[in-house]
Structure formats: C-alpha cells, structure tokens
Amino acid sequence: MPDDDGAEDAAVSRQPLNPLFHEPARLALLSALAPAEYTDFASLLRITGVSKSALSKHLSALADAGVIEVGKSDTDRRGRRIALTTEGRVAFDSYLDALTAIVQNARG
C-alpha cells in the first residue's frame, strides 16, 4: 500500500545516519566490499584511492566496530583479506536505506 510505503520511508529518513559510515573514504571502502566475499588490501587501496595509512586506520575502526573482519590470505602470509561481516552488511544496508529515504522524501 502506498501509504504504508510512505510511512516506512518517513520512518527510515528519521533514523539517525550511522556516524561510523559518514566518512567518504569509509563509505567507498564499504561499497567496495559489498559486491565481494573478500577483497585484499592492495585492491581496496586501488578502488578507494586513499593512502595506506588512512586505509589501515579506517579498517581498524570498522573492524573494532564489528562491521568488517580482517583475515589472513591463504597464499600470502603478509597479505590481508577484508570482508564485511553479516552485521556489517545489515548496518550498511540500513545506512543506504536512510540515504535513499532522504532523497525520495525531497523528491516528494
């Protein structure tokens, strides 16, 4: 029903946006992880375009929050594989829902 959809959108748009995902680099990082089971550190560097140290800091913050998990590569002992956790996927989805609701509400 359209009324229910409108109420749902309004409710979503009132949700506070997760401040953890606000940083543009983190948003790019999470978006890059979304279509993958895992991604290695070097690929994330290329895709997001941030520096090594900045990427490491963002990864630490997101891993501490349980949004991503950082594991070791099967073939390279020094390599790191980064993946979204199930909770991370849900939280990221909610964040995108909130952004989408803001855009849709503005369009009427």
Added chain:
Amino acid sequence: MDHEDAQDRLNQARDASRRSARQGALTTAILTAVLITALGVVVDLDMVWLLGLVAIGFVALSLARPVKLRLDWSDRTGVLLLTASGVAVAVVYVVTQWIARSAGVSVPNTVSALVAAVVVFAVCLPALVRLANGSTPLRGRSGSRDA
C-alpha cells in the same frame, strides 16, 4: 544532511561498488582466459600429461585472487546471461577449431582457445559484473546521477 548530499553519497557508493565488481569480474575473466589458453597450448604441444599441472596452477591462482566476488544467483537474467556466455565460449571454440583445421593451421587448439578467451572478456565479464552488482544493497537504489 540534505537530499543533495545524500544523493552524492549514494552516487559515490555506487561508483565504488561498480569499480570493485568490475575488478573482481576482470580477475575471474583473466583466470578463465588463461586456463582456456593453457589447455589449448598443452593439447597442441601434445603434452597432455601437463594438464595436471595446469589444473594445480588454476586452483592456486584462484585461491590467490585479490577479489572474490559475491554473486547474486537469484538474478535470473544474470544467471541466464552467464550461462549463455559460457555456451557462446564453447560454440566459438568449436567453430574456430573447425575453421582452423579446415585451413590447415598447425595449432588449431591454441588458435581456438585464444579466440574463446577473447569471447570470455566480451561476454562473460559483463555477466559477472551484473551478478556481482546484484548482490550489493546498492541494487535498485533510486536516483542515479540525475540529482
């Protein structure tokens, strides 16, 4: 946050997601193309005993790939495209081989494998990108770049 900021963020997220999906699909396509070409070369050199080594190499490269895609198998169109692209690769391989043999080419398997590898990039790659993009929460988000 106003709606323009929100739209910008959605666009940024979509771009990063597409880049990642494309990179993962490209890695998979390269692996597949290398496997097909290696098989063609090994058969033409009459060194079939090397097939085991080719298989081991393929598994090792698969394990070491930098991006492993999360494919959305519920996307029927995407699955159909991927299946059709696989069939296209096989058909191109057979037809090219037939033409190469008719023309008396000395390495028909290598030639047909190389042509099939090109088809992998042309048709399998877009299908993989579609299936990978379908697995993200960004699929179907309103407003692309029109805001």
